Amino acid sequence: MEEQERDISDMDLQECPSMPENGLMLVINHSRVHPPLSVVLATVLYCAEFVTAAVLCSMYHKTDDVTWMGFTITFMLLPAVLIQLALTFIHRDLGRDRPLVLFLHLLLLGPVIRCFEALVVYFKAGKKEEPYVTISRKISLKKGQERPMEWEIGQSERNLATHRNAFKRTAVIQAFLGSAPQLTLQLYATIQEKYILPTRLALMIITLISITYGALVCSVLAIHIRYDDYKVRVRLAAYLCMIVWRGLEIATRITALVLFSTALTYWVILVGMVNLLFFFFLPWAEFWARKGSLPENVEKNFSKLGTTVVLCMITLLYACINIFCWSGVQLDLSHRELIERKQRWNRLAMYYCGRFIENFLLIALWYFFKSDFYEYVCAPLLGVQLLVCYSLAVLFMLLFYQFCHPCRRLFKYNVHDCLHCVCCRKGRGRAGRRGKPPLSYSTAATMVLAPEEPLDSQNAHPPDLTSQLGERETAILEDMMEAA
Structure with missing residues (x-):
């Protein structure tokens, strides 16, 4: 549901006709539904790694390499089984009458049918009128002023968001419970046997891509969880830097x-x-x-x-x-x-x-x-x-x-502040004796907005971090994984 929200920008506010006196503003998201590329990519990596590992196991069996075959099968099946359990748990299929889906999960083909379902939802989106689900969120439109906004999100967008969130988790499971030990094993086998097997090299390349993608997803999920009051847009430069x-x-x-x-x-x-x-x-x-x-x-x-x-x-x-x-x-x-x-x-x-x-x-x-x-x-x-x-x-x-970092303006301290504190403590002390030290450029660009303690799950509400930002700085944010 959170995947398809638009940026709140000054242009959006100017295009709105008039705001009611009670400050309630209705924003309807009629933007085009983004294709589930992250779902497709995670499924392709899962299938490619599974098939390549299976082919390599058959080659190990022909050459009687029992040790390599056993470890390869282990690192192939363990993440596959955990992914089936994760998808079944997230989609709550045990309480629903879906025997075909559960049977495909038993065959370790759960990601394939889930990807197919996501593509069907995407291609059917917009062809028929759907019920909307309205949610509210307080957004600081101007400094010192807060008005609640209502968003209307379609059912197809909610279903796609569920698929995207599920495959983000499975990508991390696949990367670090399967691909990482698999890559370590195959690289060790290559060095020990002193020759490069083409199938093994292909598996090593696929696993390295899978691990890098899983780490990328992990980094972005960390940003989204930490700043879940916002929709974070990660730029291309940030993607390249993270990769x-x-x-x-x-x-x-x-x-x-x-x-x-x-x-x-x-x-x-x-x-x-x-x-x-x-x-x-x-x-x-x-x-x-x-x-x-x-x-x-x-x-x-x-x-x-x-x-x-x-x-x-x-x-x-x-x-x-x-x-x-x-x-x-x-x-x-x-x-x-x-x-x-x-x-x-x-x-x-x-x-x-x-x-x-x-x-x-x-x-x-x-x-x-x-x-x-x-x-x-x-x-x-x-x-x-x-x-x-x-x-x-x-x-x-x-x-x-x-x-x-898309939310670097919300940091209490940034990298420059930490390095300046560690490396230039003596110089800053001398400057303090002579006069007022110069203002750090990263301090000027960051706001002291992070809560010191975790939020109470019942009594406390998430802080409105945008309340201290400028008029143009309130529109930092949206989701990013459609570009992944």
């Missing part, structure tokens, strides 16, 4: 793990388990430290046991994401939305500093314990290239948050 950032981060991380595993095979299991357990228990430790209670709105019919199981699955996915890249969010298991709204720069800095040190140690240990296979490879140059690529990923991440 380079996520692609370099994931590629260097997986390469460092694989190189380390070729030198110290069994120790990589310890590294992976320590990472997984740390990020899995971190949200639960914070939950117990805060003495919070489990949220009751995960699902109405769930008992406490069912809610705990769902939260454990979410925490497992969160841990798997953080093993390979920054998840973009921090979990708050006591909050009704399970996500902290506050942007924690210290968490971001600690994660990337710790990950850089870990990658450096993995590459250094590989260099000292590498096998004879790397005699024809310039090992020091390869290690330096990996560290430089990870540094470039961090650089593009900083550029995204400083210049390309």
